[in-house]
Amino acid sequence: MAHTTALQSVPSTPIKKWSQWLYRAFRLNVRPTVKVYHGFGDAHKMEVFGHVFKVSPFREDKFSSRVLHNSLSLLRLFMVKPFRHAVVELDGYGLTTITDEKGFFRFEFEPSQLPEPGWHTVRVKFLHRKYTGVYGEGKIMVPEPTKYGIISDIDDTFLVSHSSDLRKRLYVLLTKNARTRMPFSNVVEHYRLLARGDNGKPRPFFFVSSSEWNLYDYIRDFSDSYEMPQGIYLLNELKEIDEILATGQNKHESKYLRIARLLTKYPERKFILLGDDSQKDPEIYHKVVRDFPGRIVCIYLRHVNKANLPSGRRYEAAIKNLGVEICYHTHSHTAIEHSRKMGLVNEDITP
Numbered sequence: 001m002a003h004t005t006a007l008q009s010v011p012s013t014p015i016k017k018w019s020q021w022l023y024r025a026f027r028l029n030v031r032p033t034v035k036v037y038h039g040f041g042d043a044h045k046m047e048v049f050g051h052v053f054k055v056s057p058f059r060e061d062k063f064s065s066r067v068l069h070n071s072l073s074l075l076r077l078f079m080v081k082p083f084r085h086a087v088v089e090l091d092g093y094g095l096t097t098i099t100d101e102k103g104f105f106r107f108e109f110e111p112s113q114l115p116e117p118g119w120h121t122v123r124v125k126f127l128h129r130k131y132t133g134v135y136g137e138g139k140i141m142v143p144e145p146t147k148y149g150i151i152s153d154i155d156d157t158f159l160v161s162h163s164s165d166l167r168k169r170l171y172v173l174l175t176k177n178a179r180t181r182m183p184f185s186n187v188v189e190h191y192r193l194l195a196r197g198d199n200g201k202p203r204p205f206f207f208v209s210s211s212e213w214n215l216y217d218y219i220r221d222f223s224d225s226y227e228m229p230q231g232i233y234l235l236n237e238l239k240e241i242d243e244i245l246a247t248g249q250n251k252h253e254s255k256y257l258r259i260a261r262l263l264t265k266y267p268e269r270k271f272i273l274l275g276d277d278s279q280k281d282p283e284i285y286h287k288v289v290r291d292f293p294g295r296i297v298c299i300y301l302r303h304v305n306k307a308n309l310p311s312g313r314r315y316e317a318a319i320k321n322l323g324v325e326i327c328y329h330t331h332s333h334t335a336i337e338h339s340r341k342m343g344l345v346n347e348d349i350t351p
Contacts, residue, residue, distance in 0.1 A: 003252050017150075022257055026057075026076055028056065028058070029053075029056050029057065029058050031131075031134075032053065032126055032131050032134050034088065034126050034134060034136030035282050036123075037050050037213075037216060038138060039138065039139070040143070040204070041116070045265070046109055046140060047336050048090060048106070048107040049104070049105060052105065053080055054083045060345040063178070064177070070177045075241065078241045080214065080241075081096075082102050082104075083099060083103050084099060086128070087127040089125045089126055090109075090122065093107075109324075111201050116142065117144045119230075120139065123138075124137075141204065141230075141231075144202055144203075144204070145201070147198065147267065148197070148201055149262070149271045151271050151274070152207050152208070155169075155209060155276075155280075157274055157276045157302055159181060159182075159219075162278075163276075164304075178225065181233060182333075184229075186319055186333045190335050191229055193336065193339060194345065195229035198346060200346070205229045205230065205231030206234060207232065208255055209347075210236050210254075211235055211257070213235045216235060226265040234258045253284075255284055259288055270295055272297055272298050273299045274302075275299070275300070275302070276301065277312040278305045278308070278310070282301060282312050283315060293322070297344075298339075298342055298344065300326075300329065302332075312328060336342065
């Protein structure tokens with residue numbers, strides 16, 4: 001998990017004191033915070049990215065079955081104030097950049113020496129004359145030399161979310177927490193099997209979603225609690241509290257751009273795509289197959305929305321016509337059997 005620390009003077013005016021009390025009541029951190037997400041790279045280019053916040057929620061340390069507790073915990077994730085135009089430095093590399101209007105930063109650089117496969121720790125400092133000792137720590141993944149990589153959606157692909165129904169989606173988000181949300185039956189087994197390469201080395205896993213960066217820790221807590229494969233999370237742009245009703249409901253087209261960036265980043269590697277038919281995955285994945293011929297070895301598409309079945313079948317046929325194998329399934333055990341027949345899982349390795 002990303003590590004943050006910060007120092008800040010205490011406001012002295014009555015209005016600010018009232019604001020401080022309100023922030024404490026909602027367990028919000030009013031000190032500048034640097035959050036570094038899992039990055040990725042190879043011998044040619046490394047990527048480190050994250051956010052700088054003026055106000056952000058403290059990490060959830062207590063999980064409850066109470067609806068009110070879970071509702072407040074979810075709302076807190078959107079009670080953020082990004083630090084716009086903040087200067088940050090990638091520690092040890094002499095690189096600086098400036099955050100955008102959403103407080104987001106990205107470093108892209110060529111490593112001076114070939115990095116070993118695995119996870120490497122990085123640290124990002126916040127450079128400001130008023131605040132000192134503000135930094136965030138994260139990890140950057142250099143993939144093992146496996147033949148395939150995995151790119152998966154999150155909501156309604158492995159995490160039951162009701163993405164196509166705003167009322168149901170908000171109900172689940174507001175009444176459940178990262179420990180009480182449920183994955184689809186057998187999906188964890190499928191992902192663990194896919195994560196293992198022919199040589200026993202882990203395949204790189206990328207989770208690309210329309211969910212916002214606000215939900216990063218929430219999704220990570222869920223994935224870790226079910227021991228999902230470790231991977232890189234590429235989410236949608238940050239939202240503030242007045243935009244919460246639109247969570248996960250827009251900018252699906254950016255998912256295509258993030259997938260295309262991964263395929264361009266790793267040109268020698270083929271990929272397995274996993275998604276669902278609740279929103280735009282069939283259309284997006286068809287476009288990926290069309291625009292990157294020979295790069296997708298197989299697609300797993302979960303059927304969760306009855307109304308989208310005719311459209312899903314059309315995209316299934318279109319993808320097959322482009323010469324790519326696709327498994328349009330309702331249950332993960334069907335996908336597991338398909339992966340076995342395709343030789344995509346190693347039967348000698350326990351998931």
